[in-house]
Amino acid sequence: MSNRIDVKKTYKLYINGAFPRTESGRTYEVKSAKGAFIANPCLASRKDLRDAVVAARAAHAGWNKATAYNRGQILYRIAEMLEGRRAQFVDEIMQVTGVTKIKAEKEVTDSVDRLVWYAGWTDKIASFAGSTNPVAGPFYNFTIPESMGVVAAIAPETPSLLGFIDVVAPIIASGNTVVILASTKAPLSAMTFAEVLATSDLPNGVINILTGKKEEIAPWMASHMDIDALDISGLPAKLHAETKVAGAENLKRIHSFKSADPGRIIAFMEAKTVWHPIGL
Amino acid sequence: MNFYGLVDGSEASLKSYLNQLSGVDQVGAEARAAMLATRSIKTSSKRWAIDTAITMVDLTTLEGADTPGKVKALCTKAVRPDPTDTTVPSVGAVCVYNDMVSVARTHLDLIGGQHVPVAAVSTAFPSGRASMAVKIQDTQDAIDAGAAEIDMVIDRGAFLAGHYIEVFNEIVQIKQVCGDKAHLKVIFETGELVTYDNVRKASFLAMAAGADFIKTSTGKVAPAATPPVVLVMLEAVRDFYEMTNTRIGVKPAGGIRTTKDAIKQLVLVNETVGPDWLNPKLFRIGASALLNDLLMQRMKLDEGYYSSPQYVTMD
Numbered sequence: 001m002s003n004r005i006d007v008k009k010t011y012k013l014y015i016n017g018a019f020p021r022t023e024s025g026r027t028y029e030v031k032s033a034k035g036a037f038i039a040n041p042c043l044a045s046r047k048d049l050r051d052a053v054v055a056a057r058a059a060h061a062g063w064n065k066a067t068a069y070n071r072g073q074i075l076y077r078i079a080e081m082l083e084g085r086r087a088q089f090v091d092e093i094m095q096v097t098g099v100t101k102i103k104a105e106k107e108v109t110d111s112v113d114r115l116v117w118y119a120g121w122t123d124k125i126a127s128f129a130g131s132t133n134p135v136a137g138p139f140y141n142f143t144i145p146e147s148m149g150v151v152a153a154i155a156p157e158t159p160s161l162l163g164f165i166d167v168v169a170p171i172i173a174s175g176n177t178v179v180i181l182a183s184t185k186a187p188l189s190a191m192t193f194a195e196v197l198a199t200s201d202l203p204n205g206v207i208n209i210l211t212g213k214k215e216e217i218a219p220w221m222a223s224h225m226d227i228d229a230l231d232i233s234g235l236p237a238k239l240h241a242e243t244k245v246a247g248a249e250n251l252k253r254i255h256s257f258k259s260a261d262p263g264r265i266i267a268f269m270e271a272k273t274v275w276h277p278i279g280l
Numbered sequence: 281m282n283f284y285g286l287v288d289g290s291e292a293s294l295k296s297y298l299n300q301l302s303g304v305d306q307v308g309a310e311a312r313a314a315m316l317a318t319r320s321i322k323t324s325s326k327r328w329a330i331d332t333a334i335t336m337v338d339l340t341t342l343e344g345a346d347t348p349g350k351v352k353a354l355c356t357k358a359v360r361p362d363p364t365d366t367t368v369p370s371v372g373a374v375c376v377y378n379d380m381v382s383v384a385r386t387h388l389d390l391i392g393g394q395h396v397p398v399a400a401v402s403t404a405f406p407s408g409r410a411s412m413a414v415k416i417q418d419t420q421d422a423i424d425a426g427a428a429e430i431d432m433v434i435d436r437g438a439f440l441a442g443h444y445i446e447v448f449n450e451i452v453q454i455k456q457v458c459g460d461k462a463h464l465k466v467i468f469e470t471g472e473l474v475t476y477d478n479v480r481k482a483s484f485l486a487m488a489a490g491a492d493f494i495k496t497s498t499g500k501v502a503p504a505a506t507p508p509v510v511l512v513m514l515e516a517v518r519d520f521y522e523m524t525n526t527r528i529g530v531k532p533a534g535g536i537r538t539t540k541d542a543i544k545q546l547v548l549v550n551e552t553v554g555p556d557w558l559n560p561k562l563f564r565i566g567a568s569a570l571l572n573d574l575l576m577q578r579m580k581l582d583e584g585y586y587s588s589p590q591y592v593t594m595d
Contacts, residue, residue: 050586057589226588249585 011041011187013048013211014194016055017204022212023047030187033098041187044212046220049152049179052208053226056150056177059205064147064175066203068123075119075169078200079112085196086112089161089189096186097158111162114260118169121262125174129266133273140276145269147175148253152221153231154214160186164193166257167231170264172206179208179227181218183234187211215239222246222254229253229268281452284524286488289452291445294485298444301484304476304512313507316551317544323581326543330578331369332558333542334361337574338399338531338566340375341595342406342499350595351380352387357593359393362575365582371571372560373429375399378422385426399429399465403454406469406498408433412453419457429463430454431495431531434482436472444485451489465493465531465564470509471501479509483516493529499566504534507544514552527556533566539577542570568595 012019024045030038042048063071082089086108093104121128126145133141151171156163160183171178182190194209210217218235221227222243230247232240233256240256247254255267287293321329339358341350355374362368374384374396384398400422404410410418419430432454438446451466458464466486470479486494494513497504510532517528530553532545542565549557557563572592579587 053586220586223585224588225586225591250588 009039011039011191011211013042013044014191014197014207014209015048015052016059016208017198019194023051030096030185032095038095039188041191041211044181044210044217046217048210049217049220049224052179052210053150053152053224055205056179056208057226059203060147060149060177062203063172063177063206066175068126071173071175072119072122074201075115075122075173078196078202079115079119081196081200082108082115082193083112085192088192092188092192093161096160096188107159107162111165114162114165115169117260118173118265121265122173125262125265125269128262129269130271135275138278140278142274142276143271144274145174145266145271148268148270149176149228150226151176151178151229151231151268152224152227153178153180154218154221154234155180155182155190156234157183157185161189161193163234164190166260166264167233168207171231171268173265174269176229176268177206179210179221181210181212181214181234184211184213218243219246222252223249225250227252229255231268232256233258283488283490284526286523287448294445294448297488298481298485301480304480306476309476309511310508313511313548316547317507319547321543321547327578327581329543329546330539330574330581333539333546333565334571334574335369335372335560336563336565337371337571338373338375338533338564339371339571340499340533340566340568342375342377342401346377346380348380348383351376351383353593353595355384355387355393355396356391357571358396359388359391361571362578362592368575368578370396372564373397373399375401375431375566377401377405378418378425381422381425381427397428398426399431400425400427401431401433401498403432403450405431405433406500408435409437412450415450416453416457419454423458423462427462429465430458431465431467433467433469433498434486436469439473439478439482448485448489451486451491455490463492464490465495465529466491467495467498469498469501470496470505471503476508476512479512480516483513484520487516487520487528491528493531493564495531495533495566497534499534502535505532505536507548510545511548511552514548518553521553527562529562529564530557531564531566536565536567537569538573542574
């Protein structure tokens, strides 16, 4: 009896707090595990990457200056928002990957918990990774880790939500801003996560999300001179060597990880040493 | 003075000259400027456009906090915008406040920048609110200090009140001070003129009064050099050329920050007045941040990867 036409969501990019289409106008098909059509997300181009880097660079000063406590609160807020939309994420994960409801629910629960875990690290990482150093003179000598700037990242194919959060959360925890390419085959959770970010008090441009092909975007990430570091956890191993060569021009720090680890936060920080005279 | 035979210097003749101007089709001008802005300029054409735009930049610093050191640094950048690449041309001019002209001229001569002229903003820039005697002295000072180009502001208050003859006489007197020592650019501050009709009227008024260039804005008021405003001014210049066979230059200034913006301006010039105007003698772009973006785009074309603001100077 119902003649109503379904209202389907258009999956777009997330750049500088807005949801633009790719400038290239291209899309690609995402299919379910059984091969049924699900959505047409954007196939981002290098120019979308360029625009996202401009947004990330502009956002860095403010995000880096925010107190660690404040960054932790915002990460916690993201976890709250994610929790509130649990059903939608469970649904999308099941649809795309074909896993059971129990498995999908576990992934979302783990994602929320992981965000809370990284939120806790924001104001502890400086004392965990920093140090006071004994020196032969009337000085206090501190080594303090600071954020690097703009980090580009490639999220792993699976798990599409938890893997994405494991890449993005440690990068922004220390005050970096990020441009991340989501899972190619399962980008839905990342794009819905953008809607979570848009309602989480996260300043515009701190997280920018692209969808598209790794082999197309990764070389531009590696060679871009305004990107300070690169997380290639989601890049196929055969592309690691050439990416590292391309990133050498501006001495990009390039890392890849397999599990959740405070080392992921430290990897995208830079140690600065300060000498301060005693008695002043 | 014969003012191209268009005006005899009396208020009546100026009024009848301005009254015969046709109005501007606002919707049409905005649509045409928007249409021309969609042109895509790539590869070798883009390369040419970037280098041409660099030669047209009036590299500008007009801050209360300008120091001699900052002006000198700006001059160094004007002569060789990219110290690592000798194929980058010098910019069109350095544009500074009156009291910085001698600092700029001396430094340019010292570092082999004799070919780069110094432009001075004049006549109580940016408001234009001062007596005529002060404005004339202001201009004279700049020329004495070595300015080869004078960017004067018009009295917008008089213009908006309909006292066109006051504005006309002001330009005529400043032109006399400039003589053949300095080029005269007349700034309208289009953001304060409100309508395109006023922009067209101000353009014809300034051109008849002896302006060598007409310039959109001071850079202190927004909106500044929007594409439709520049289009209206270019059309005025084209019509004036048909009437008098004299080529007047155009200088958009303010709000042009990216290579894309600059290339849009070049497209407007080419499509409105033709390639004769694609020349720093007849088209300039008043800007400061634009030059860095042009250099970064040039590096991208040369090196094949995106550059970073860390590889160009901060000012």
